[in-house]
Amino acid sequence: MSPLDFFGWLGDSDWSVALHESQxxxxxxxxxxxxxxxxFFGTVVMFDLRLIGWTLRKVPAxxxxxxLLPWTKGAFAVMVITGTxxxxxxxLRSYQNIFFRTKMLLLLVAGLNVWLFHSRIYPKLVAGDVDxxxxxxxxxxxxxxxxxxxxxxxxxxxxxxxxxxxxxxxxLAIINFLTSCFPTDEGx
Amino acid sequence: xxxxxxxxxxxxxxxxxxxxxxxxxxxxxxxxxxLGVTAxxxxxxxxxxxxxxxSKQPVAQLASAxxxxxxxxxxxxxxxxxxxxxxxxTKCYYSFPFWVKMTSLLLALLFAFTIRRRVAAMAxxxxxxxxxxxxxxxxxxxxxxxxxxxxxFS
Numbered sequence: 001m002s003p004l005d006f007f008g009w010l011g012d013s014d015w016s017v018a019l020h021e022s023q024x025x026x027x028x029x030x031x032x033x034x035x036x037x038x039x040f041f042g043t044v045v046m047f048d049l050r051l052i053g054w055t056l057r058k059v060p061a062x063x064x065x066x067x068l069l070p071w072t073k074g075a076f077a078v079m080v081i082t083g084t085x086x087x088x089x090x091x092l093r094s095y096q097n098i099f100f101r102t103k104m105l106l107l108l109v110a111g112l113n114v115w116l117f118h119s120r121i122y123p124k125l126v127a128g129d130v131d132x133x134x135x136x137x138x139x140x141x142x143x144x145x146x147x148x149x150x151x152x153x154x155x156x157x158x159x160x161x162x163x164x165x166x167x168x169x170x171x172l173a174i175i176n177f178l179t180s181c182f183p184t185d186e187g188x
Numbered sequence: 189x190x191x192x193x194x195x196x197x198x199x200x201x202x203x204x205x206x207x208x209x210x211x212x213x214x215x216x217x218x219x220x221x222x223l224g225v226t227a228x229x230x231x232x233x234x235x236x237x238x239x240x241x242x243s244k245q246p247v248a249q250l251a252s253a254x255x256x257x258x259x260x261x262x263x264x265x266x267x268x269x270x271x272x273x274x275x276x277x278t279k280c281y282y283s284f285p286f287w288v289k290m291t292s293l294l295l296a297l298l299f300a301f302t303i304r305r306r307v308a309a310m311a312x313x314x315x316x317x318x319x320x321x322x323x324x325x326x327x328x329x330x331x332x333x334x335x336x337x338x339x340x341f342s
Contacts, residue, residue, distance in 0.1 A: 031337045034220070038333065041221075042228030049257070056253045059245055067242045071235070150221055157217040163209065 004180060007091040019089040026089055033082040037153065040075035043068045044149055051142030053135070061138070062126045096179045098164045103155035110148040117141050193281040202274030212275060219268040223333065225261035229254040230300075230329055233308060237322035239315070247318070251308035258300070283342050289335025296328035 001009075010016055019025055049055040050064045087094050094100045121141055162168060166181035176183060196202060205211045232254045235241030242250055273280055280286040307313055307321045 027338070027341045031334070034223075034337050035330075035333055037220075038224050038227035039231065041224030042226075042231050045225050045228040045257075046232055046254075055257060056242075056250075058249065059242060059253075063244065064242065067240075067244075071231070071241070153221050153224065154217045157220055158213060161213055 003095065004092065007095045010088070010091040011093075016088055016091060019085065026086075029082050029085050029089075033079060033086060036075045036078035036082065037156075040072055040079055041149055041153065043072040043075070045146065047072075048142040048146040051138045052146075053139065060125075062122075065122065065125075093165065094159065096166050096181060097159050098175065098179050099155045099158040099161070101178070103152055103159065106148055106152045106155060110145070110152060113141070113145055113148060117145070190278075190281055193277040196274050196277035199274050201271055202277065205271055205275035212272065215268045215272050219265060219272060222261045222264035222268060223336075225257060226265060227329070227333075229258035229261060230325065233304075234322040234325050237307070237318040237325075239319075247308050247310075247313075251305070262297075279342075280339065283339050285335040285338035285342060287335075289332055289339065292328050292331030292335060296325070296332055299325060299328055 011020075019029075046055065047061075047064050047068055050057075050059070050061055056064060087100075121137060125138075164171060164175050164179060166176070166179055166183065169183045171179075171181070171183075175181075205215065232241065233247065233251050236243060236245065236247055236250050304321050304325050307317060310317075
């Protein structure tokens, strides 16, 4: 079964159709996704700005991490759950959506950045080994994280728009390639 | 009032956004990014007032650290939100969530720059005062966010 078949089948399931056609459930889930984003991104921004050195300079970066991270993690969990439900409501269209694909790719990169930060830079910050962390490295980590999350929000917001959707042809060949779209009808 | 909204709707900026495919979504995305930063600046202080988050730090210090980011992100919210409003002003006039948002926004701003600011600057506030301030602030901003998201659903 190809991914296209699988997501097509998923989209035809009763639960997916019910969620897609519900009057309130979809909107409520999407709202929760946005509010969780505000908590998630809000705490990430404050921490990244601290790393860059633009705010909370008097507070140790390790304290900002330990105190804010539970909120960041909790909000992220809510985003994953609500995000999965939103995908489940419209699986095939989301899978083929160019902005959705961009977002997932950027999420992978952001995850890699988090992993690198917590394995390389963070232990030194906690140990008070401020000299072991080059200020430039901490600043770069903060700036990279901030840029990635801004791009992820941007891509996420654009998923709602259908400019490059498979059912809107003709599209450039490169777009159809990037969206796994095989138009059968070239249109008028 | 309706006449004012109709005038807003026909402004050049409003019309330009309506006619463009990209402008509305791009303004929306930046509006959303501004929302996140506002939330961060608000949460930093409100969580502290609730006794969680950066609870080892003095409230006044956190409040002054968050202040420029609160004001900066609000500036981003206004500079993207007003054009979005102009492009669909007449729809907003008839939208219940829009009025919830504007009422909450007015109250949230008033509260943030009067009572909350004073509580955050107090030397020895009572915990109850701190908690009530944080919960009021969070509730008002939640009203803004709720209304904002639901303007789009109507």
